[in-house]
Amino acid sequence: MARIRQAVTIKHVAADAGVSLQTVSRVINKEPNVRPQMQERVQASIDKLGYVPSLAAQRMSGSRSYLILALNDRERTIAEWRARQGSDWVDQMLLGGMLKCAEFGYRMMFELVDTHNDHVERELTAAITALQPDGVILTPPHSDNMLIVNLLEKHNIPFARIGSAGSNAGIALTMGDEKAGEDSTRHLIELGHKRIGFISGPGEYVLSGWRQSGWERAMQDAGLPTDGLLAAGDFSFESGLAATEKLLGLQDRPTAIVASNDHMAMACLQVAKGLGLTVPDDLSIISFDNTPIAALADPPLSAVDQPVAETTSQAVELIISAKNGNAVPEGLINVPAGFVDRASTAPPPSA
Amino acid sequence: MARIRQAVTIKHVAADAGVSLQTVSRVINKEPNVRPQMQERVQASIDKLGYVPSLAAQRMSGSRSYLILALNDRERTIAEWRARQGSDWVDQMLLGGMLKCAEFGYRMMFELVDTHNDHVERELTAAITALQPDGVILTPPHSDNMLIVNLLEKHNIPFARIGSAGSNAGIALTMGDEKAGEDSTRHLIELGHKRIGFISGPGEYVLSGWRQSGWERAMQDAGLPTDGLLAAGDFSFESGLAATEKLLGLQDRPTAIVASNDHMAMACLQVAKGLGLTVPDDLSIISFDNTPIAALADPPLSAVDQPVAETTSQAVELIISAKNGNAVPEGLINVPAGFVDRASTAPPPSA
DNA sequence: GTGAAAGCGCTAACAC
DNA sequence: GTGTTAGCGCTTTCAC
Numbered sequence A, B: 001m002a003r004i005r006q007a008v009t010i011k012h013v014a015a016d017a018g019v020s021l022q023t024v025s026r027v028i029n030k031e032p033n034v035r036p037q038m039q040e041r042v043q044a045s046i047d048k049l050g051y052v053p054s055l056a057a058q059r060m061s062g063s064r065s066y067l068i069l070a071l072n073d074r075e076r077t078i079a080e081w082r083a084r085q086g087s088d089w090v091d092q093m094l095l096g097g098m099l100k101c102a103e104f105g106y107r108m109m110f111e112l113v114d115t116h117n118d119h120v121e122r123e124l125t126a127a128i129t130a131l132q133p134d135g136v137i138l139t140p141p142h143s144d145n146m147l148i149v150n151l152l153e154k155h156n157i158p159f160a161r162i163g164s165a166g167s168n169a170g171i172a173l174t175m176g177d178e179k180a181g182e183d184s185t186r187h188l189i190e191l192g193h194k195r196i197g198f199i200s201g202p203g204e205y206v207l208s209g210w211r212q213s214g215w216e217r218a219m220q221d222a223g224l225p226t227d228g229l230l231a232a233g234d235f236s237f238e239s240g241l242a243a244t245e246k247l248l249g250l251q252d253r254p255t256a257i258v259a260s261n262d263h264m265a266m267a268c269l270q271v272a273k274g275l276g277l278t279v280p281d282d283l284s285i286i287s288f289d290n291t292p293i294a295a296l297a298d299p300p301l302s303a304v305d306q307p308v309a310e311t312t313s314q315a316v317e318l319i320i321s322a323k324n325g326n327a328v329p330e331g332l333i334n335v336p337a338g339f340v341d342r343a344s345t346a347p348p349p350s351a
Numbered sequence C: 001g002t003g004a005a006a007g008c009g010c011t012a013a014c015a016c
Numbered sequence D: 001g002t003g004t005t006a007g008c009g010c011t012t013t014c015a016c
Helices: A010-017 A021-028 A036-049 A055-061 A074-083 A089-103 A120-131 A146-154 A177-190 A206-221 A237-248 A262-274 A292-296 A308-323 B010-017 B021-028 B036-049 B055-061 B074-083 B089-103 B120-131 B146-154 B177-190 B206-221 B237-248 B262-274 B292-296 B308-323
Strands: A067-073 A107-113 A135-138 A159-162 A171-174 A196-200 A230-232 A256-259 A284-289 A302-305 A338-340 B067-073 B107-113 B135-138 B159-162 B171-174 B196-200 B230-232 B256-259 B284-289 B302-305 B338-340
Touching: A010 A021, A010 A036, A021 A036, A055 B055, A067 A074, A067 A089, A067 A120, A067 A308, A074 A089, A074 A107, A074 B089, A089 A107, A089 A308, A089 B074, A089 B089, A089 B107, A107 A120, A107 B089, A107 B107, A120 A146, A135 A146, A135 A308, A146 A159, A159 A308, A171 A308, A177 A196, A177 A206, A177 A256, A177 A284, A177 A302, A177 A338, A196 A206, A196 A237, A230 A237, A237 A256, A237 A262, A256 A262, A262 A284, A262 A292, A292 B292, B010 B021, B010 B036, B021 B036, B067 B074, B067 B089, B067 B120, B067 B308, B074 B089, B074 B107, B089 B107, B089 B308, B107 B120, B120 B146, B135 B146, B135 B308, B146 B159, B159 B308, B171 B308, B177 B196, B177 B206, B177 B256, B177 B284, B177 B302, B177 B338, B196 B206, B196 B237, B230 B237, B237 B256, B237 B262, B256 B262, B262 B284, B262 B292
Parallel strands: A067 A107, A067 A135, A135 A159, A159 A171, A196 A230, A196 A256, A256 A284, A284 A302, B067 B107, B067 B135, B135 B159, B159 B171, B196 B230, B196 B256, B256 B284, B284 B302
Antiparallel strands: A302 A338, B302 B338
């Protein structure tokens, strides 16, 4: 295989424009201290020759790689890809992240990293050393993995933590979980529901706690009891089955259930149907995340829409801004969740 | 922002092991001509220091970037991401491509490129120049875009063309479209169907023709007529609606329909229901691709499973093999499609 | 405001 | 088998 050498390099441009390499470099990087006339002349040569700087070379000498690394949990991501249940978390990250990166001449790369693994540190260090990204985006549950956070801090790489309260380092972004939990529960309360069950997510994800808090707050504010109405899930369909069975097996069973993700809501739907209950007439269901299955369920599920694309987009923008020397925003960035009202909610049967 | 310099470089390793840079380089690249004892000593230093070579530096001096670029159609991909209908084409590519890349120490990058655009050439050249990938994976409809193919050939970059017969350049891979069209039609014939409609995809995709040919062949082989049973679609839901209306509006309407993708099959289902037809009792439907919506439809659709992950995986492997100087396989690589029998097919009503 | 020189981390080519 | 030299394409540093 022939050695690939760049067809047109900064040298060619410099020669063509009759200036030094340095001046071309300044034009490429939009640095000041270049006379407009000079800059125009150089730009003309760049356009004429179709010159595009080599990322590798820029990375070699300069301080930027124009690369942002998005880290996802290996096991869970691969499992979701294999399951083919339509989870579009990665797609939404790509949508928000790639497009925003492109605006700034950056690229986004994906990397899968194990959480439950002593190799985390080695794996991540390897990726960082090989790629030398200008920034890293952490997704749950990595966002709160202190091993990862500390490593990134040590390497002095700007990073965003999606779905984390992350008080210490990095840019923390949340997706309105608590408020969404509260609002969706309130929506049910307004429909007349008094017994509203909640299926929680795994403790490993901080956002599980937030979603639950929202539900608790709304119930409390309305003077409604939550005793026995909380069932623990772990985001899996199976856990949703068990949780729903527990909830619907109650003496005084709930007339509505909020599930912490779509899979568990689907399980909820299945159990309800199995019990001969009609959704939403006998049981209202609200799910979290709004991955495609929510819309495709029968009936289509009303769901909290997790703003993954928008959040990733903001994460990219903040990282690049930090890389440009701007201050990292203080405190938490909150990207509010949406709510898509479909056909799985109605007033309670007795109302 | 501090200048990021590599913490531990090849120099450190060389110093630690007391050998020359070149020897370390040889060990990294698993070149022969290194005494086992030497190689062990160097490897020990590498492990001890946690050395990982910089991709950028490898790219700069060597002939490889360890990067494979996957190209997708910008407009269509973004539209699918936005629509959130669960299309997992990108996820499956990532699944097959990233994992295979990782086996060889490569990375996969995604790039969106416009097809219907005079900028294709400029856009792609820019990406190639900036990234200098070791290989490129083309997906439909890019796989048959001669502008792209010629460009890649000119740059001497190994590339794979997924879903293309691509006689001239690059590694062509198909996903068993014709046989799948034939087999699924035959499946319906065996169930007793005699009037089987077919909704085609857009001509822009060569695989549309293959799928259709498969249907035609099966019908022909069985001595069944196809006149009037072909309706043109373009992969969109709307086109599926129109095509199905045409087909079901026929005097002697089909008792089964094969749709060239899932969206059109969903449209088919909707039209059938609107007409008061029960699927599969009154109408059997088989769809192509088997994206998540097929499984989530009501009834779940029997579908041809497009082996995207496996095909991408093979594409990566062949590209790396080509890059290593091995001959590119002659002719077409065919990765057979699967078939998932769900609940949308049954014997025809009169049978 | 512009240019010249040095060097980033690594590999190719060649010497020994 | 192993070391040395040169250089990839760019930015940094420092002159002017």
